[in-house]
Structure formats: C-alpha cells, structure tokens
Amino acid sequence: MSTATAQLTFDELGTPLRDTTFVVVDLETTGGSAGADAITEIGAVKIRGGQVIGELATLVDSGRGVPPMIAELTGITTAMLVGAPSVRTVLPSFLEFAAGAVLVAHNAPFDTGFLRAACTEMGIAWPRPPVLCTVKLARRVLTRDEAPSVRLSALAQLFHATTTPTHRALDDARATVDVLHALLERVGNLGVHSLEELLAFLPEVTAGQRRKRGLAEHLPHSPGVYLFRGPGEEVLYVGTATDLHRRVRSYFTGSETRRRIREMVNLAVRVDHVECAHPLEAGVRELRLLGAHAPPYNRRSTHPHRRWWVVLTDEAFPRLSVVRTEREGALGPFRSRGGASEAAELLAGASGLRTCTPRISARTPRGSPCALHEMGRCAAPCAGLQSADAYGAGPRAVAAVVAGTDDAVLHTVRTRVEELAGAGRFESAATARDQVVALVQVLRRRQRLGALAAVDELVAARRDGAGGWHLVVVRAGRLAAAGHAARGVAPVPLVELLVASAETVVPGPGPLRGAPEEEVALVARWLEAPGTRLVRTSGPWAEPASGAGSWGAWAQRAGAAAQEAVHPLGRGWP
Incomplete structure (x- = not known):
C-alpha cells in the first residue's frame, strides 16, 4: 500500500485547514468588562482534521463573589469556586494547551480580552496567536434570512450541533466546535482551503476581486516578480514575492484593503511573472521594471533617475552647483533639489567657497565686493582680493570630504553649531545640527555605495x-x-x-x-x-577611513536628540 502524501492543489495554499490545529475556548466571568471583572470558568477543545484531540475544563477561583444575575445565568455560584484553582494556576496551563494553535471563540474579542488582561496582571507576555471569531465568520458566510441571529444558541440550532449551549464553558466550547465545522464547510465551497485564506476571508471582498482569482492560477510557488497588466497590455503594477502564487492570490482576498490596489485589480486582465533565483534578484528586477514602465499604481521607485547631484564647477574659482547628471567627484544623489541646494550651501559656508554665479577669470578679476564680503563670508575673489591658489584650499576641502579622505569640513560645521549653542541661540543651533546630520547621512550613503560600485x-x-x-x-x-x-x-x-x-x-x-x-x-x-x-x-571593497562612516554614531544620536527636543548638541557629541 502506498504511503505517499497526496500532492496539494493550487487552491491549498499555506497551511491546509485539515492540518490546522484549532483550540476553541469559552469563558465564564463575573461580568463583561475585562480587567474589572474576573474569569470563573475556562473550557477549551482542541481539534484538528475534524477530530477532537484534547479538552480542558476547570472552574477558576476569581477571588470575588459571583453576582446573582450571573449566577442565575450560568449556574456558577460563589460557593462552587471555593477550593478551585486560581487564575495564576489555570492560565499557564491553558496557554500551554493552546500553544501553536489557532484560537477560536464565539465573540472572540470578549474571551481574548479577558485572557490578555489576565496575562497582563500576571506579567505574562500574550503569545499573540491567530484568532478566529465564529461570530464574524458566520456574518461573512450566512445571509440574514438564513441566520437572523448569530448568537451561539441560534447557530447551534441551525447547524444541529450535538451539544446544546448552557452558558457553561465546556458545553459552549463544544457547541462552538460544531458551529466552526459547519462554517468551514461553507467557506470551503467558496474556495477557502488554507488557514491563510481563512484569516484573510473575514474582511469584505469585492465582486471584482473574486472574479479575478483565476489570474493567479498559472503562477508558480517560487520567488520572483509579478506584473499586473491592463486591457491595453500596459503595466499597472509591479511587485515581488517569495511565493508568486500565494502573493498574487492575496490580491483577490479580503486581506487586500487598499483602495488604489482594489481599483488596479478591477482593471487587470493578466498577470505576468518572472521567476528569480532568490529575493535579491527579484528586488533588482522589480526596480528595473519600475524604471522601465513607471506603473501608475506603484507609489515608489517609478522614476529612479530623477535625482540631483552637487558638483564643483570647472573654472578658476570653482563653486558648487546642483545638477541632474552624475559626474566624477559628485555628492549625492539627492531626491530633491532643495536638499541638494541646502547641502551645497552648508559645504560652501564651511569651506569658504563663493556662492555667486558669475564666471571669474583668474587673470583679470573684475567687480566689487558684495555684501557677503562685508559679512566675512566671502574673500571676494571677484574683486581680486583672493588669488586662485589661496581660493583653491576650499574646493580641495570639499573634494576631500566628499571622497572621504579628510573630514575637516565636518569638524568646521560642528564647531559652528557649538558656537551657536554656546551663545544661547538654541533654535539656530538645532537647525544647523539637523543640516549637519543630513549632510553626514548623504556623505555616508555616497561613500558606502561608491565603494561597492568601484x-x-x-x-x-x-x-x-x-x-x-x-x-x-x-x-x-x-x-x-x-x-x-x-x-x-x-x-x-x-x-x-x-x-x-x-x-x-x-x-x-x-x-x-x-x-x-x-x-x-x-x-x-x-x-x-x-x-x-x-x-x-576583482579588487578591494573598502570605504575610506576618514569618511562619514566614522560620524555615523554621532548622526544617529543627534537625530534622536532632535526627535526628543533636547539640547541641540545631543548626547555624546564627538
């Protein structure tokens, strides 16, 4: 006799429901407020593959009296709880019983709320199991005509449960098991065969999403890139996945709640894919496809070449210019012109570079000093007050800090921030500090990525x-x-x-x-x-020793200080 396991169909994604362990739990309490009221009884049934594999039931000494109305409803009196184990004894046993299983309850927020409150009181971390609410599932599966009420007693009668709910924990848990099995039969007819699909089924799914589920059927269970195409063969959306079939199929379930993506799914007529050797290849291919197609429903990376760079101009008295084209020795890339201009201004101020735009001849400088010269922020090479050789120290300092061979410029801007803070100009110091942090970050990125590209x-x-x-x-x-x-x-x-x-x-x-x-x-x-x-x-892969990487720890601390609104210099300024 063959013992081979039957091959899963495409519909059996993730963990098949027949292989999923559920723990159906019901609690009785002294009232309806978790934290204020207490658990008086726990009943739980563990099931897998339609079979009961374990049960747990116990009264719980709540340490308080049971209100008469609750006693009348449940039949549990204060006297019955005397000598019962406390929640400190019962809760760890229940958590062990339910470990690794999906937690199921009728009106799950009520039961899980009490269990979480008990964990908090005892200092136990809530294990965050997957939770399934049979009330919500019933409302998704059953019509109002078929089930005007989704109370446990009404559903147990509708599905001919073998156990009648009695407001006692184990009886109600057993009745919920029958209700769960009946509901799972219903969702199976709707194409839900795995735990992941079941949990995703609870949110509302549009008719358009359901109609498009077949678009995922041809996709393999392997990493790669997928492309949703519209009626004119245009690429609507590009994404990556470690499991192409499972990821694309999720767009047609309730787990997809983004309005733009639902709109995209309604427009799509086909899903193409490219299988990849591993997630890195998938990520790179995604970036390249985004750049090639600029899909309208992708929000990021659709224009990877729209970047800005800061460069030294090629003239006798170089200045910093913001350009679109990458060049040797450039600083960047920046995602906005404003960010590039701010970095250029900071570097120019720290290195003594001019910020005016006229081209200055090294032989016969003409012009008169501007206001910046009077403020001590420019040596006025335009008026012949600074030679090309003397001016050259500034461009060399900028080139060195960009290349990572000398960080003197960073020390200069740090000193300026310290001076502002020392003078009590904390707002100005904080603004300058943030500019330095931004500069360090872009220098670090440029040197780190440049080292690999080299x-x-x-x-x-x-x-x-x-x-x-x-x-x-x-x-x-x-x-x-x-x-x-x-x-x-x-x-x-x-x-x-x-x-x-x-x-x-x-x-x-x-x-x-x-x-x-x-x-x-x-x-x-x-x-x-x-x-x-x-x-x-083929050669060494190394970053410069005097590069911005040595300033990374400070930039992180200074950035944290900015968020916490503490002293502008932050903690541990280098």
Missing part, C-alpha cells in the same frame, strides 16, 4: 536556510547574475557558470559609475547582511 566584479554567496546557497555576481554595483545551488549541488561549478554568463556591465561616470542608486543600495544591503560570504573580488 569594484569591477564581486562574487558572493549566502545560505538559503535549506542546505543550499544563494549566489550573486555583482559588477560595478549592479547585479549581473544570480543563481541558486540547491542542497546537494556543488556551488563552485555554478559560480563559474554564473560568472561566464553574467551580464556585461559598461561602467559610466560618477561615484556610482552610472548604476541606479536604489539598485546599488539593495545589493549593498544583501552583501552586508550577516551570513553573506565573499567568494572573490
């Missing part, structure tokens, strides 16, 4: 968690190839094959060598994550 070729690997390896080939900051050596497959030959077949990358100008910033950042995060191993590199 490596012509880098090969790395990371364990996949199942005995295999995720492999990447990175060239000039871009992902050039990705592969997966499954358990039992020798990774070294696959590495050689990936390198031989990797995308040819022609580096461009600038610190990122023409690579999109978001792609380099995504690759860098993957490489920097714990467990990643460098297989080989």
Whole structure:
C-alpha cells in the first residue's frame, strides 16, 4: 500500500485547514468588562482534521463573589469556586494547551480580552496567536434570512450541533466546535482551503476581486516578480514575492484593503511573472521594471533617475552647483533639489567657497565686493582680493570630504553649531545640527555605495536556510547574475557558470559609475547582511577611513536628540 502524501492543489495554499490545529475556548466571568471583572470558568477543545484531540475544563477561583444575575445565568455560584484553582494556576496551563494553535471563540474579542488582561496582571507576555471569531465568520458566510441571529444558541440550532449551549464553558466550547465545522464547510465551497485564506476571508471582498482569482492560477510557488497588466497590455503594477502564487492570490482576498490596489485589480486582465533565483534578484528586477514602465499604481521607485547631484564647477574659482547628471567627484544623489541646494550651501559656508554665479577669470578679476564680503563670508575673489591658489584650499576641502579622505569640513560645521549653542541661540543651533546630520547621512550613503560600485566584479554567496546557497555576481554595483545551488549541488561549478554568463556591465561616470542608486543600495544591503560570504573580488571593497562612516554614531544620536527636543548638541557629541 502506498504511503505517499497526496500532492496539494493550487487552491491549498499555506497551511491546509485539515492540518490546522484549532483550540476553541469559552469563558465564564463575573461580568463583561475585562480587567474589572474576573474569569470563573475556562473550557477549551482542541481539534484538528475534524477530530477532537484534547479538552480542558476547570472552574477558576476569581477571588470575588459571583453576582446573582450571573449566577442565575450560568449556574456558577460563589460557593462552587471555593477550593478551585486560581487564575495564576489555570492560565499557564491553558496557554500551554493552546500553544501553536489557532484560537477560536464565539465573540472572540470578549474571551481574548479577558485572557490578555489576565496575562497582563500576571506579567505574562500574550503569545499573540491567530484568532478566529465564529461570530464574524458566520456574518461573512450566512445571509440574514438564513441566520437572523448569530448568537451561539441560534447557530447551534441551525447547524444541529450535538451539544446544546448552557452558558457553561465546556458545553459552549463544544457547541462552538460544531458551529466552526459547519462554517468551514461553507467557506470551503467558496474556495477557502488554507488557514491563510481563512484569516484573510473575514474582511469584505469585492465582486471584482473574486472574479479575478483565476489570474493567479498559472503562477508558480517560487520567488520572483509579478506584473499586473491592463486591457491595453500596459503595466499597472509591479511587485515581488517569495511565493508568486500565494502573493498574487492575496490580491483577490479580503486581506487586500487598499483602495488604489482594489481599483488596479478591477482593471487587470493578466498577470505576468518572472521567476528569480532568490529575493535579491527579484528586488533588482522589480526596480528595473519600475524604471522601465513607471506603473501608475506603484507609489515608489517609478522614476529612479530623477535625482540631483552637487558638483564643483570647472573654472578658476570653482563653486558648487546642483545638477541632474552624475559626474566624477559628485555628492549625492539627492531626491530633491532643495536638499541638494541646502547641502551645497552648508559645504560652501564651511569651506569658504563663493556662492555667486558669475564666471571669474583668474587673470583679470573684475567687480566689487558684495555684501557677503562685508559679512566675512566671502574673500571676494571677484574683486581680486583672493588669488586662485589661496581660493583653491576650499574646493580641495570639499573634494576631500566628499571622497572621504579628510573630514575637516565636518569638524568646521560642528564647531559652528557649538558656537551657536554656546551663545544661547538654541533654535539656530538645532537647525544647523539637523543640516549637519543630513549632510553626514548623504556623505555616508555616497561613500558606502561608491565603494561597492568601484569594484569591477564581486562574487558572493549566502545560505538559503535549506542546505543550499544563494549566489550573486555583482559588477560595478549592479547585479549581473544570480543563481541558486540547491542542497546537494556543488556551488563552485555554478559560480563559474554564473560568472561566464553574467551580464556585461559598461561602467559610466560618477561615484556610482552610472548604476541606479536604489539598485546599488539593495545589493549593498544583501552583501552586508550577516551570513553573506565573499567568494572573490576583482579588487578591494573598502570605504575610506576618514569618511562619514566614522560620524555615523554621532548622526544617529543627534537625530534622536532632535526627535526628543533636547539640547541641540545631543548626547555624546564627538
């Protein structure tokens, strides 16, 4: 006789309901307010695959009297609780009984509210199990004509439950088990066959979402990128998933509540996909597709090349200019022109660079000093009061701080903030501090990503968690190839094959060598994550020792100080 397990169908996503363990619980209490009232009885039934596999029932000494009205309703009197275990004894036993299961209750917020309040009182962390409310499920499955009331007694009668509810915990839990099984039969007819789909089924699902569920049927259970296409073959939305089938199918369930995405689903006529070796490849492909198609329903990364850079102009008396095009020695990228202009102004002020725009000749400077000269903020090279050689110290200082070879400019701006704070100008000091923090952050990002982009070729690997390896080939900051050596497959030959077949990358100008910033950042995060191993590199992958990385801890502390509105210098100013 064969013992092979039947293969799951596409509809059986996640954890099949037949393999899910449920613990159906019911409580009796001294009243209806969790925290103010107390538990007097717990009844619970553990079920899996339609079978009862355990029960738990006990009275609980609440330490207080049972109100007459409650005693009349439940039959539990104060005298019955004398000698019963306290909640401090019962609660840990119940939590152990329910560990790893889905918690089910009729009007679940009532029962879970009392259980959470008891955990809080005892200093026990609430385990946050998945919770299923049979009242909500009944309202989603049954019409008002079929079930005018969703009280437990009414549903038990409707579904011919084998146990009649009696307002005693175990009886009511057993009745809820019968109600749950009947409701699960109903949702199974609606295509809900897994725990994940069941939990997602409770919110309202539009008719349009239901009609489009078939769009996910052809997708594999593997990582990759998916593209929703509209009636004119236009790309509406791009996303990534570790399980393409499960992720795309979730758009057609109640778990998707975003109005824009529901609108997109109603427009979609097809879902295309690209299988990927691992999540990094999926993330990079997503970025590239976003840049290529600019899907209207994606809110991020649809214009990855719309960035700003701060550069030194090529003239006798260079100044800082904000440009769109990446160049050698540029600072950036910035996501707004305003941010780039603010950084340029801060650097110019700290290094003595001029901020006027006329081109100044090194041989015959003309003009008269402006107000900035009178304020001591410019040496007036336009009037011949500063030579090109003397002026050159400023551009060199800016180039050095951008490259990470000298952080003297950062020390200068730090000193200015200290002087403002020392003079009691705390608001100005706080504003200056925030500008310095922003500058440090963009310098750090530029130097970190530039260091990776400077490596012509880098090969790395990371364990996949199942005995295999995720492999990447990175060239000039871009992902050039990705592969997966499954358990039992020798990774070294696959590495050689990936390198031989990797995308040819022609580096461009600038610190990122023409690579999109978001792609380099995504690759860098993957490489920097714990467990990643460098297989080989064509050259050293290293950041400058005097770069903004050495200011990272201070920037973090100063940023936290800004949020807490404390002294402008923050704690531990370097």
